[in-house]
Amino acid sequence: MSAIAKIETPPPMLSVNNIEVVYDEVIQVLRGVTLAVPEGDIVTLLGPNGAGKSTTLKAISGLLRSEYGEVTRGDIHFMGERVDKQFAEEIVRTGMFQVMEGRRIIEDMTSLDNLKLGAYTRNDTQNIARDIEMVYHFFPRLKERTGLAGYLSGGEQQMLAIGRALMARPKMILLDEPSMGLSPLLVKEVFKIIEQINKEQGITILLVEQNANYALRAADYGYIMESGKIVMDGTSEYLLSNEDVKEFYLGGGNEERKSFKNLKSYKRRKRWL
């Protein structure tokens, strides 16, 4: 079941080795997180609020620094290069792009300008127009919306955020809760697009999600985090069929609890920590 042993050969595209993260020099958020993302896969990182999922992503992308966080132990390697000492703007140039939680598009610019900014690190200006068309192919709705990005709907803003990431032509995208605040129908659409991007563009994806059901269905492999630690990992088939995962994250569990009478006396069967 150990993920690390299984994917040691060939070396994974991204490997996070036993990192600890401290905010403001006192608050420890991550307490030894280890995970690996093989090239071409979708790997998902699940867990409750405050488990440290977003912090893990920011540690990888280098954005931690702007929140006064620091990787105090362990190391992060991306495509054979150590990145945990690098600045965020340098890491982007190595081919890793984070789509932050809450979309974070630049609201006082048009969606086209947002897309152009996604290509900020690129020098091949002649291909940018072609890639904008590629993004419009994935998200036809963005083409119609020529106004300020701040006036887009939540779903459209999420699409713009993903489209902006594609404009950087990354090798890997870190996606932080793309389904947050979206209607069930849009959640479905966003996940479909994530799988499409992975297959058609060959982009490796590390996906942080609350919606464990959808995330595991899209992913090849999953990690579960609680209180700053990885508590469980495995292939998505394994996690989907695991009783504990079903109970805590998928809203299922043993059959006998389905009765309304039993629901009242429901107790959480166990914690991992």
Place this chain on the structure above:
Amino acid sequence: MNFELLTQLIINGLIVGLLYGVVGMCFVLVYKSTQIVNFCQGEFLLIGAWVCWAFLVYLQLPFIVGFLLTLVFMAGFGMLLQMIVLRPMIGEPIISVIMVTIGLSMFFQALMKWIFGVSAESYPKVFSQETFEIFGLRVEAAYLMSTGFALVIMAAFYWFFKYSKQGLAMRATAFDQQVAQSLGISVKRVFAMSWAIAATVSATAGVVIGMVNGVSDSLSVIGIKVFPAVILGGLDSIIGAIVGGLIIGVLENVAEFFDGQYLHWGNLYDIAPFYVLLIILWFKPYGLFGTKDIERI
């Protein structure tokens, strides 16, 4: 009522107002991208004017060469100032940063007095013809040049922030620094760049005003005059800075007219903008074009 004088004053006001607008734009640029209220904005004009004067008088360079060298010098100066003095202040309370810029303002005023002396100096003649007649109004050549400069700078700002990659990067940084970093934009470079632009463009205004009035300590007063203009327009609006600059420019000249003709209170020229500022802020606390911010106190 002396209409001819009034028109003349209003036109002067518009010309000077455009320069206020240009300096105001620099102020807004620094405020928007680095969140620093720059109290040494006026000193950029002063330093630029003195440096250009030194190039022209001491080194006897032709005007164009001296002027371009001044711009290069100011770009480097603004960048170094940001990198050495203000970069270590990132993350410090806003009041500390403001105190630092006030300190810088005093330091540079004193430095300029120390190097160039306390008396006003005039620029060597640049134009063969000092004044022009346009529709029967007397306009100084330097003012014509200043209007041209101001309009070119404004057009350049517009283009830069709307279409250029670096301009978009600066706007992104102003909107959300973390997002800018996630896009691969170096926030440090954007900060240095905005100070460099502010210093260079302000120096242009300094040189233009210096050519008309001579170079002296009073140039740094523009830095204070720009305050009502910028606050009037809203601290974070570039268009607001231009409109505010024009309003203040016209206002002080019209106030001067009524003061000279009827009121005889004296010195309304300097005071009037601040009165109007006060009244406008009563009704529109975020300025005419500023964005409303909801803050918890």
